[in-house]
Amino acid sequence: MRKGQFTLAAVLGIFIILAVIFVFFLLGQSKINTAGELASIDNIVKANTAVHECLLSLEKDSLFAMGYHGGYVVLPYRETAFDTSTSILSVADMEANLQSSLEAEYASCAQDLEGSGFAVSWNRNAVVQVDLGHPVLITIASPGKVYEINNEANSMLLEDAELQENLDFSSLYGIVQEQYAEDMLIENYAGYQVNNSWSADYGSVLYQVRVESDAFVFRVGRVL
Amino acid sequence: MFNKNYFKMGLLLLVLFSLFSYSLTTALTTTIKEGGSPATPNYATLDETTIPGATSTAATSSTGASYDLSQTQSDFQITSIPQDTNVVTASGSITSFSMTNALFSLGSLIQGSFISFTNNNNIYFKSLFDASTFTAAVEKNGTVSVAQRNSMGDTGKVYVNIDTGNLTQNGNITFIPEGNNPTYVYYNTTEIQFKDGNLSLLGETITNNDQSKDATTVSFNENGFSRLELFPENSYTNGNMNIYNAGKTSLILCKQDPLCAINIDHGEIQGEGEVNFSYQNQVIYSSEDAHNIFTLNIETGEAGLKSVQEGEGLLATFYSGHFIFQEKDKKLFVTARRSSSPFVITSYHSVEGKDISIAKDQVLYANFSAGLAQEPA
Numbered sequence: 001m002r003k004g005q006f007t008l009a010a011v012l013g014i015f016i017i018l019a020v021i022f023v024f025f026l027l028g029q030s031k032i033n034t035a036g037e038l039a040s041i042d043n044i045v046k047a048n049t050a051v052h053e054c055l056l057s058l059e060k061d062s063l064f065a066m067g068y069h070g071g072y073v074v075l076p077y078r079e080t081a082f083d084t085s086t087s088i089l090s091v092a093d094m095e096a097n098l099q100s101s102l103e104a105e106y107a108s109c110a111q112d113l114e115g116s117g118f119a120v121s122w123n124r125n126a127v128v129q130v131d132l133g134h135p136v137l138i139t140i141a142s143p144g145k146v147y148e149i150n151n152e153a154n155s156m157l158l159e160d161a162e163l164q165e166n167l168d169f170s171s172l173y174g175i176v177q178e179q180y181a182e183d184m185l186i187e188n189y190a191g192y193q194v195n196n197s198w199s200a201d202y203g204s205v206l207y208q209v210r211v212e213s214d215a216f217v218f219r220v221g222r223v224l
Numbered sequence: 225m226f227n228k229n230y231f232k233m234g235l236l237l238l239v240l241f242s243l244f245s246y247s248l249t250t251a252l253t254t255t256i257k258e259g260g261s262p263a264t265p266n267y268a269t270l271d272e273t274t275i276p277g278a279t280s281t282a283a284t285s286s287t288g289a290s291y292d293l294s295q296t297q298s299d300f301q302i303t304s305i306p307q308d309t310n311v312v313t314a315s316g317s318i319t320s321f322s323m324t325n326a327l328f329s330l331g332s333l334i335q336g337s338f339i340s341f342t343n344n345n346n347i348y349f350k351s352l353f354d355a356s357t358f359t360a361a362v363e364k365n366g367t368v369s370v371a372q373r374n375s376m377g378d379t380g381k382v383y384v385n386i387d388t389g390n391l392t393q394n395g396n397i398t399f400i401p402e403g404n405n406p407t408y409v410y411y412n413t414t415e416i417q418f419k420d421g422n423l424s425l426l427g428e429t430i431t432n433n434d435q436s437k438d439a440t441t442v443s444f445n446e447n448g449f450s451r452l453e454l455f456p457e458n459s460y461t462n463g464n465m466n467i468y469n470a471g472k473t474s475l476i477l478c479k480q481d482p483l484c485a486i487n488i489d490h491g492e493i494q495g496e497g498e499v500n501f502s503y504q505n506q507v508i509y510s511s512e513d514a515h516n517i518f519t520l521n522i523e524t525g526e527a528g529l530k531s532v533q534e535g536e537g538l539l540a541t542f543y544s545g546h547f548i549f550q551e552k553d554k555k556l557f558v559t560a561r562r563s564s565s566p567f568v569i570t571s572y573h574s575v576e577g578k579d580i581s582i583a584k585d586q587v588l589y590a591n592f593s594a595g596l597a598q599e600p601a
Binding site for chain 1: 550555557559560574580589594
């Protein structure tokens with residue numbers, strides 16, 4: 001082995017060792033944070049708040065995911081060129097998609113209490129409501145209650161998780177509909193940012209309408 | 225014995241003299257009909273004694289007869305000339321042509337009808353009323369007819385009918401015939417009228433195709449064409465730019481005259497009506513409405529459309545790089561395609577007053593953008 005090759009191998013080895021140490025450091029940090037969070041849930045009120053915030057966060061994330069995927073929270077088919085729907089759904093279909101996704105997912109918020117000594121008892125009659133109007137309203141009504149595992153009498157009802165987004169979905173949907181054509185309309189929409197793009201093979205188009213005052217973006221593709 | 229010898233000698237001299245006289249006569253006359261057959265009556269005669277300055281050379285087995293008329297001072301006519309005859313004029317030689325009803329003045333061709341026996345065969349002539357010189361390069365079996373009228377009390381006129389090859393005036397104006405009746409008329413120092421062909425000057429070309437009913441009139445100066453009429457289905461080319469009249473009425477094209485339908489003012493071109501603009505033979509603007517006024521600055525890439533009477537439907541389409549733009553129903557649309565047009569238009573002012581910016585990979589207007597070749601998000 002020549003001297004130069006040895007030096008290169010040494011440098012690479014040191015680099016790999018440092019990278020491994022860095023990864024372990026990050027993992028350790030993560031565990032510390034999670035443990036710290038769980039340690040802070042030391043009473044029923046905090047447990048209730050954690051689940052409530054989880055539900056609100058889920059609603060918000062689902063709404064954003066629905067916009068990103070053109071009406072689907074999770075794409076029902078294999079990923080398209082732009083990872084979004086290739087057709088415009090009706091508002092009613094989008095509301096239904098969002099509702100069914102939340103119904104399937106909200107129970108996952110119980111995981112936030114794992115290891116804390118508290119748990120959630122979900123209400124089978126909980127109601128999920130979605131209204132993609134102005135504002136956007138998403139509600140998980142009567143979701144259930146939070147209780148202490150070792151003392152079930154220590155429980156607390158979860159309040160309705162009601163998300164109200166100051167988003168004029170009807171207007172945004174109108175812009176998307178106007179843009180969704182092979183010939184794009186060059187237009188200035190006050191309060192919205194339109195960023196459309198063609199794929200590298202010119203075989204499809206991605207239409208993106210972003211709300212300027214929010215991070216919400218609606219994306220939909222079109223195969224040409 | 226004595227008498228017999230003198231008789232034989234006299235007979236021999238008579239024969240020799242007859243042969244000499246015959247060859248001399250042949251050399252000094254043009255009484256030869258097409259194809260070189262023997263002379264027939266009804267032809268004018270070139271006579272050195274009556275046409276001062278004319279000289280001639282007799283035909284030999286290898287070359288035809290040659291007439292040098294370049295120094296002549298008189299007007300005269302040649303009604304016909306055969307293939308193997310060379311006529312030297314003040315402007316150049318005329319050879320390998322059949323010639324009928326040719327008129328010469330001061331050593332120059334004034335008029336005549338010619339049929340060429342070879343390719344790229346030149347016939348030279350001058351204008352009667354100014355210093356313009358013409359060269360008609362005719363292909364084999366091609367014909368060219370020349371007629372002139374002097375400017376005495378009237379507009380001078382050089383009339384040329386040519387069916388193949390090309391006609392050049394003063395070395396820079398070129399007429400290329402195409403069609404049934406290619407005609408070229410030079411009126412004076414600034415005007416040309418032509419039909420069925422292309423006329424070029426200093427990098428500019430104007431067409432008059434077979435479908436055009438009338439002749440195209442072109443005014444010109446030292447900078448090229450200054451004013452012309454662009455008939456429907458005809459085009460004007462200036463360097464890389466081409467303007468095509470896609471409408472049903474003729475359009476006047478001028479330079480530095482905004483009153484004309486098409487005005488070229490240095491790098492800026494304004495076209496009113498149903499016209500198409502092409503750059504390097506690719507369409508960059510296509511008008512679909514006679515009320516459109518399209519402006520393009522070739523140097524800055526700025527373009528704009530106005531409509532003197534806004535109509536519904538498609539007004540115009542223009543192309544820049546991979547983008548295609550359409551003015552339709554009082555709105556501006558854009559799409560993209562794999563093939564690309566010349567990237568000439570870099571900004572555009574729409575009918576509705578939108579100012580858009582066009583880059584090679586992106587279109588920008590206010591809070592709207594459309595980009596190319598984005599990878600999946």
